[in-house]
Amino acid sequence: MEVKTAKGTRPMWTWIRRRLAPPVFEGDEEKTRIARLLNVTLLSLAAIGFLASGLGSLAGGGSPIVLISVAVVALLLLVLWVIMRRGRVRLASMLVTLLIFVLSGGVVYALGTIRAPIVSIYFLCVAVAGLFLGIRGIVVFTSLSLLALLGLLWAETSGLLPPVVQGPVGLTQWITWAAVLVAVALFFGAAIRSLNEALDRANRYAARLEDQRVHLTEMVEERTRDLERRTRYLEATTTTARDIASELTLDTLLDRVVQAISERFGFYHAGIFLLDPSGEWAELQAASSEGGQRMIERGHRLHVGSEGIVGYVIAQGRPHVALDVGEDAVYFDNPDLPDTRSEIALPLRARGEIIGVLDVQSREPAAFGPDDVAVLQTLADQVAMSISNARLFRQVEESLEAERRAFGELSRQAWQYLLQIQTDLGFLSDARGTVPAGDLWEPQMETAVRSGRATPQNGTVAIPIKVRGQVIGVVDGRKPEGAGTWTSEEIDLLEALTAQLGVALESARLYQETQHRAAQEQLLSEVTARMRETLDMDTVLQTAIREIGAALDFAEVEVRLGPEGTMKDLQTLFAPVR
CATH class of the missing domain: 3.30.450.40 (GAF domain)
Known part of the structure; x- marks a missing residue:
């Protein structure tokens, strides 16, 4: 039975604590702080009032007026508590401060006016006004307290108030002083607790700001490193593009490109694959690493669309990044490049046609970010144009050489004929x-x-x-x-x-x-003109024989006309000299 009672008491006590807890206003720390302090003040005043009235009744000093006053004050405190819980914290603070001021005046009047030590309770009013209402509250209630004290002084000196007869000290005085002392202690305890909580919040805010500052510093440093890396990449891209722009020998161009990428970008392997004439194989033409050189010596090539990242990029026509080659679905495990942790392959596109792939590999995982892809793709486009220009230059050179050989052969034949004559x-x-x-x-x-x-x-x-x-x-x-x-x-x-x-x-x-x-x-023009001077068949044939023989100095010329099968020799109409 006792266990059941204990279990039933805990939920009730929790419910009471939840109901009497101060409200929390999200996003307004100052309002929440004042509400917490105001909640403690209201509950303390209510507790002190009920305690004082109870002790007074036990001591035999209770009267109907006192009980009615306590009931009215309790009702006012309840109303103020409801106002506070509804979010009107500022209004509740002003009314509570005013209530404390009025109660303080009543206590001072009842316990000896201005000559009684209880007059120091006005200091409590000023302190409450300062905590609840700020500087304005201090000024207003200090002025009101001074006016109240001045009014009591004037009333007593003018005889409006009866003189206070000092009697023996009793339990009522002790209860009054004890209540004031407890009220002051509770109030200042709540004030100190509020200040400590504010200090804790300030420390938390300071720690949070410090964390944010550290985080922002790290972000700035990271962005600075990214910016420096991007700047370095752009400078390397510009320098590499400038170096290869004037190179028209294809083999030299490819070697310079891969070496420049490895040295200026810091990647341990760079290779260039070019499509063979059939378009089905990508052949490694240049590499910066020792493993890549061994691959070139073996004639390394990959089938388009089915082998590795290189074949995939040529087939798809877009870059592919393997941030972790061990988890990439299209990565080709190459024993000549065992240190590769991340890889990027970019299509070499010139004049709308993919001619190969720029393959770059790093020893670091996730070495290629979106900015790196953009910069390297720009470099790949410039490399592709340089490769295309070098190929065109080689084709032009080959055409010129073939033309030179052809003209040389014609010239040789002409000179040979001339020297024979x-x-x-x-x-x-x-x-x-x-x-x-x-x-x-x-x-x-x-x-x-x-x-x-x-x-x-x-x-x-x-x-x-x-x-x-x-x-x-x-x-x-x-x-x-x-x-x-x-x-x-x-x-x-x-x-x-x-x-x-x-x-x-x-x-x-x-x-x-x-x-x-x-x-x-x-x-030829003269002979043709003479043959066309007449339209007579016999005359045309006779003129042709005569002019051809005279022009070419033939000993004899014969021309025959006839249907198929009637001539022995139809190979030529102009018979050779007999």
Whole structure:
């Protein structure tokens, strides 16, 4: 039975404490603090009033007026408590302070007016006003207390109040002083508790602010590091792009790119894969790490769309980041790069077409953030354009070389034909004058023609004459007796003059060929015009035979017309000379 009573008492006591607890106003700490202090004050006044009235009744000093006064005060305290709980804390504070002031005046009047020590209760009024209402409350209730004391003094000196007869000290005086003392103690205890709580809140706020300051400092440091890293990456991107912009040799370009990325960005491996002509394989063309070099030596390549991050990026056409390669679904475990913890692969796109992949790997996990992806993709785009330009330059060089070889071959054939027709193209100049050279070829001349290089020998030197890389002749120079050998400056000068001679000879040949073609076209035009002078069939055939034979100096020309099967030879209408 006792256990049940104990269990039933606890919930009731909890309910009472919950009902008498001060209200909490979220977001307004000052209002909550005043409400807490006001709640303690109201409950203390109620307790002191009931205690004082009870002790007075026991002592035999209770009267109906006192009991009625206590009941009225209790009712007022209840009303103020309800006002406070409804959020009108400021109004409740003013009314409580005013109630304490009125009660203090009544106590002072009842216990000896201004000559009684109880007059110090006005200090309690001023303290309550200061805690509840601030500086204005102190000023107002200090003024009211002074006016009240002045009024009591005037009333007593004017005879409006009867003189107080000092009688023996009894229990009533002790109860009164004890009640005042307890009220002051409770009030200042509540005030000190409120101040301590405010100090604790201030300390918590200070600690929270310090935590926020530390957090903000860490955020600023992290943002600063990110900004410094981004700035470093942008500078590295700009420097790398500037370095590779002027490089047109593809192999050198690729090596410079991967080395620059490793050195300036701090990644231990960078590689460039390029698509083969079939577009099905991505072949590793350049790498900055030792493992990557071994892969190049083995001819490392990956199938597009099915092997590793590189193949995936080419197939999808967008970057892929593996922050932890052990957990990435498309990562290809490469034994040549065992230290890789994170990897990023970016498509190399030039002129709307993916030509390969820039693959960068790091020893640190989660080494690539969104900003890194953007910066590296910008660099990858610039690298792709440089690769495309280098390829175009190589194609242009190959085309020019093929064209040069073709023109050289045509020029060689033309000169060969010309030299077959004119076998005596050669002259000798000495003190006697300039005469045809004849068929005499010195050994050094033959050596120069075969080797294509200058051939000095004793006092002579033979310089090959070249046209479009083809040797068409030789210049043989001989110094006077006793003049010594040929110096390098003299040979260089003679080679320069010989080169100009080759240009002049080629120009002369082209001019001669042009003249010959012009004569042929003029002859063709004249023969055609004569054949078209008449519309008579026999006349046209006779004119054609006559003009063709005269133009080409044929001994005989025959033309035949007839249906299929009536002629023995239908290969040509212009029969050869018989």
